[in-house]
Amino acid sequence: xxxxxxxxxxQDGLTNGAIYALLALALVLVFAVTRVIFIxxxxxxxxxxxxxxxxxxxxxxxxxxxxxxxxxxxAALDGAQALRHGAAxxxxxxxxxxxxxxxxxxxxxxxxxxxxxxLVAQVLLALAVVVPLGPMIYRLAYQPIAEAPVLILLIVxxxxxxxxxxxxxxxxxxxxxxxxxxxxxxxxxxATTLQYQTLWxxxxxxxxxxxxxxxxxxxxxxxxxxxxxxxxxxxxxMGISTTMAGKLSFTLAALIGAFSGILISPITTLYYDSxxxxxxxxxxxxxxxxxxxxxxxxAGALLVGFLESYSSFYASAFKEVIxxxxxxxxxxxxxxxxxxxxxxE
Amino acid sequence: xxxxxxxFAFIVLVALLPVVLPDSAEFYVTLANYIGLYALVALGxxxxxxxxxxxxxxxxxxxxxxxxxxxxxxxxxxxSPWATLAVALAATTVVALFLGFIxxxxxxxxxxxxxxxxxxxxxxxxxxxxAFGGHTGLGGIPPVSLFGMELKNGREFYxxxxxxxxxxVIATQNxxxxxxxxxxxxxKGGVVMAEAMGVNTAWxxxxxxxxxxQFACVSGWLYAHLQRFVNPTPFSLTQGIxxxxxxxxxxxxxxxxxxxxxxxxxxxxxxxxxLLPKLLGQxxxxxxxxxxxxMIFVLHRARDGLWPVLLTRVERLWxxxxxxxxxxxxxxxxxxxREMPQxxxxxxxxxxxxxRFGGLTANNAVSFTVRAGEVMALIGPNGAGKSTxxxxxxxxxxxxxGEVRFLGQRVDRLAAREIARRGMSRTFQHVRLLxxxxxxxxxxxGAHLRGSRTFIHSSVRLDRDEERRxxxxxxxxxxxxxxxxxxxxxxxxxxxxxxxxxxxxxxxAADPCLLLLDEPAAGLRYLEKQALAELLRKLRAExxxxxxxxxxxxxxxxxxxxxxxxxxxxxxxEGLPKQIQEDPKVLQAYLGGIE
Numbered sequence: 001x002x003x004x005x006x007x008x009x010x011q012d013g014l015t016n017g018a019i020y021a022l023l024a025l026a027l028v029l030v031f032a033v034t035r036v037i038f039i040x041x042x043x044x045x046x047x048x049x050x051x052x053x054x055x056x057x058x059x060x061x062x063x064x065x066x067x068x069x070x071x072x073x074x075a076a077l078d079g080a081q082a083l084r085h086g087a088a089x090x091x092x093x094x095x096x097x098x099x100x101x102x103x104x105x106x107x108x109x110x111x112x113x114x115x116x117x118x119l120v121a122q123v124l125l126a127l128a129v130v131v132p133l134g135p136m137i138y139r140l141a142y143q144p145i146a147e148a149p150v151l152i153l154l155i156v157x158x159x160x161x162x163x164x165x166x167x168x169x170x171x172x173x174x175x176x177x178x179x180x181x182x183x184x185x186x187x188x189x190x191a192t193t194l195q196y197q198t199l200w201x202x203x204x205x206x207x208x209x210x211x212x213x214x215x216x217x218x219x220x221x222x223x224x225x226x227x228x229x230x231x232x233x234x235x236x237x238m239g240i241s242t243t244m245a246g247k248l249s250f251t252l253a254a255l256i257g258a259f260s261g262i263l264i265s266p267i268t269t270l271y272y273d274s275x276x277x278x279x280x281x282x283x284x285x286x287x288x289x290x291x292x293x294x295x296x297x298x299a300g301a302l303l304v305g306f307l308e309s310y311s312s313f314y315a316s317a318f319k320e321v322i323x324x325x326x327x328x329x330x331x332x333x334x335x336x337x338x339x340x341x342x343x344x345e
Numbered sequence: 346x347x348x349x350x351x352x353f354a355f356i357v358l359v360a361l362l363p364v365v366l367p368d369s370a371e372f373y374v375t376l377a378n379y380i381g382l383y384a385l386v387a388l389g390x391x392x393x394x395x396x397x398x399x400x401x402x403x404x405x406x407x408x409x410x411x412x413x414x415x416x417x418x419x420x421x422x423x424x425s426p427w428a429t430l431a432v433a434l435a436a437t438t439v440v441a442l443f444l445g446f447i448x449x450x451x452x453x454x455x456x457x458x459x460x461x462x463x464x465x466x467x468x469x470x471x472x473x474x475x476a477f478g479g480h481t482g483l484g485g486i487p488p489v490s491l492f493g494m495e496l497k498n499g500r501e502f503y504x505x506x507x508x509x510x511x512x513x514v515i516a517t518q519n520x521x522x523x524x525x526x527x528x529x530x531x532x533k534g535g536v537v538m539a540e541a542m543g544v545n546t547a548w549x550x551x552x553x554x555x556x557x558x559q560f561a562c563v564s565g566w567l568y569a570h571l572q573r574f575v576n577p578t579p580f581s582l583t584q585g586i587x588x589x590x591x592x593x594x595x596x597x598x599x600x601x602x603x604x605x606x607x608x609x610x611x612x613x614x615x616x617x618x619x620l621l622p623k624l625l626g627q628x629x630x631x632x633x634x635x636x637x638x639x640m641i642f643v644l645h646r647a648r649d650g651l652w653p654v655l656l657t658r659v660e661r662l663w664x665x666x667x668x669x670x671x672x673x674x675x676x677x678x679x680x681x682x683r684e685m686p687q688x689x690x691x692x693x694x695x696x697x698x699x700x701r702f703g704g705l706t707a708n709n710a711v712s713f714t715v716r717a718g719e720v721m722a723l724i725g726p727n728g729a730g731k732s733t734x735x736x737x738x739x740x741x742x743x744x745x746x747g748e749v750r751f752l753g754q755r756v757d758r759l760a761a762r763e764i765a766r767r768g769m770s771r772t773f774q775h776v777r778l779l780x781x782x783x784x785x786x787x788x789x790x791g792a793h794l795r796g797s798r799t800f801i802h803s804s805v806r807l808d809r810d811e812e813r814r815x816x817x818x819x820x821x822x823x824x825x826x827x828x829x830x831x832x833x834x835x836x837x838x839x840x841x842x843x844x845x846x847x848x849x850x851x852x853x854a855a856d857p858c859l860l861l862l863d864e865p866a867a868g869l870r871y872l873e874k875q876a877l878a879e880l881l882r883k884l885r886a887e888x889x890x891x892x893x894x895x896x897x898x899x900x901x902x903x904x905x906x907x908x909x910x911x912x913x914x915x916x917x918x919e920g921l922p923k924q925i926q927e928d929p930k931v932l933q934a935y936l937g938g939i940e
Binding site for chain 1: 394399402446447448454458459461463466469632633634638648
């Protein structure tokens with residue numbers, strides 16, 4: 001390996017690592033707030049990228065039908081619940097959020113020349129279609145069993161993951177797609193050339209991480225999420241709705257997932273099932289951080305990115321084996337250093 | 346009896362299936378073979394997930410270890426399939442022990458995450474090793490010979506699969522109905538209780554993970570010799586997830602749930618794979634959408650799976666099938682008893698014990714002793730640090746500073762189960778019973794350390810003599826605390842006060858010389874309290890030392906020989922009940938100061 005290749009691989013590793021870091025943060029967030037190990041995180045990556053690609057082809061994405069269907073299901077469940085509790089005044093809000101908004105989105109998409117829109121508008125529309133899936137999935141799959149053991153929530157996550165994978169194949173077919181870069185061209189930087197898209201990814205990841213930091217540190221909703229993560233019962237006693245916290249964390253996770261997919265789809269071809277492995281690599285990072293520490297999770301995710309990129313040079317066929325085997329020494333290290341006290345659960 | 350008849354009918358049905366099916370129905374034999382192979386893997390998950398409360402998504406990888414080990418060794422080196430079975434099992438055991446060791450010491454979700462990663466790596470490894478034929482796989486695997494007969498076709502192989510499965514079912518059922526089985530079931534009730542009863546929880550977690558992996562490995566070995574060809578696809582993570590689905594849908598807490606789940610999922614998959622692509626107009630594995638939705642529905646509405654639902658329906662229609670609750674515990678030879686210390690001998694010495702949680706000091710330099718044949722009461726207002734002291738003494742949560750000596754030896758750095766082994770047993774302020782298990786079985790957990798037969802004995806029923814003695818001992822303790830009529834009731838069905846008494850029986854089943862009781866009289870009615878006091882007096886007369894935390898002052902004053910009063914984590918006073926009742930500091934602490 002000469003210096004040139006090392007730089008190139010480093011650039012690859014950094015780009016992928018930045019994406020894994022974003023996903024790792026979302027995973028830690030969701031786990032801390034809801035105790036859900038969010039295996040379907042990766043599907044949002046694929047859904048985001050493929051929805052954007054469909055919009056750019058000037059077609060209505062099938063994910064639109066999914067939010068219409070899930071929205072109807074949520075409206076039916078929440079509506080019935082509100083009526084049972086004699087809170088009919090909540091109905092307009094429930095119907096507006098879960099039925100009217102997706103329907104409005106449908107009319108908007110159906111009446112617009114999607115392919116002709118500027119990229120920014122296409123990206124925003126793709127996010128508008130995919131992100132609501134997050135809170136809707138929380139409402140339907142997790143909220144009814146929010147107090148269940150972590151293990152049950154994990155099995156539900158795996159079930160949601162396979163449903164989304166199956167739907168992904170149905171919606172987008174087996175073919176992969178790439179979307180155009182945010183801006184074409186490369187930047188000469190000393191001995192190396194950087195693609196503009198790489199710079200976009202790094203910049204947006206950094207901005208998102210800082211934004212999340214500010215959100216958790218400064219905003220009242222961020223503080224509510226942190227409170228829920230520390231102590232669910234205590235947070236509820238302080239008037240924080242754990243349901244709201246759950247939906248909010250899933251919204252953030254969906255946003256981060258879908259946007260990550262949109263960021264990397266110009267540099268890698270994404271298939272309906274590509275998200276899973278990408279999400280799991282974020283997981284390896286999150287586990288390095290013990291599913292608790294945001295900075296360590298982000299650093300771990302960068303490590304995964306570099307390991308993947310350099311191992312693809314030395315032993316390309318064994319790339320995945322090496323990345324996923326990394327988890328073994330990490331777990332070993334954690335199990336030897338974590339003092340596991342027999343506290344009351 | 347009826348249950349046995351049904352089981353027998355099922356075995357006959359299984360045995361006759363290949364005989365009665367015509368040649369044109371070969372497809373159904375194949376289907377039955379696959380159901381058997383899958384059910385064997387799901388059976389391991391019942392033990393791991395349903396009984397032990399752990400889970401794995403990587404079972405398909407263990408199936409792969411079994412299949413590839415035999416495929417490679419028989420084709421490349423000409424080994425006998427039976428020799429490769431031993432190698433495959435050994436390899437599986439090593440991997441399972443290693444994975445278990447690194448993940449099981451941490452929170453419950455690290456094992457499943459670890460198995461996901463391991464499942465993915467192994468799948469890519471199978472597909473990239475040239476000796477294993479890469480993604481094309483390995484062919485030409487020889488058939489298995491049994492008593493000189495080569496099992497070449499599906500109908501012959503059917504018997505090997507189903508015999509393996511039924512042996513697995515029987516071994517699992519035997520294991521669950523034993524000393525080790527109770528210890529494994531206790532894992533779900535929380536590590537703290539199990540450890541306090543002397544159960545080495547980390548060891549049992551590793552054991553069930555290894556057994557589950559071995560079932561999967563055998564399934565893979567059978568698969569390789571049935572197909573005579575292997576490639577990486579059936580050992581992917583997707584298949585690992587499907588195994589878990591089978592177990593959960595069928596009923597993950599029940600041995601027969603594994604068979605039901607494997608059958609349902611396999612048949613449903615076959616049907617959906619035909620139906621869905623036609624319905625949707627494109628080809629692909631769309632059945633996963635249905636499976637995922639069914640899974641979510643099952644976990645929301647019937648978390649124990651379909652087997653218990655089915656069982657209650659059938660029992661309602663056919664009441665004779667319901668196993669009569671109750672029965673009898675056979676008399677057996679008494680278990681040997683511990684040598685008790687002399688009455689009056691100091692058995693517990695707590696010296697300047699402090700416990701801090703971060704900045705909070707829950708106990709500050711508290712000292713006291715307990716002698717054999719006395720009741721020592723620890724009293725004080727709520728939050729005084731009494732339960733914390735109990736946890737320090739019993740090893741649940743070791744002290745930050747100070748020494749605890751039990752029978753003359755330091756125990757403050759020992760694990761709870763080691764302290765239990767030395768003759769200290771306890772109850773919990775918040776009852777820790779396994780609600781679905783009978784009172785008898787709950788109490789028998791207490792006698793865990795008095796038996797020595799392991800899962801290897803119990804799976805082939807070599808533990809029956811010891812098991813009778815353990816059950817007899819447990820029943821005797823239940824009688825002794827006055828709950829004889831509840832012996833076979835589910836512990837969770839008793840009122841809370843009686844559940845506390847069950848905890849005392851469980852502690853007594855350990856044959857302790859020091860008994861720690863955390864608020865045993867809470868929730869008892871007057872007459873029950875009197876009976877409890879009577880029991881404790883009897884135990885004291887037998888030479889047992891009793892350390893008691895209790896809020897009911899009549900109960901304490903009438904029973905205790907000596908009393909220690911705690912407030913704000915410190916010892917406020919110590920003395921005879923009479924002295925304590927007149928102590929001005931104690932009066933102030935309890936009733937407020939008089940200005």
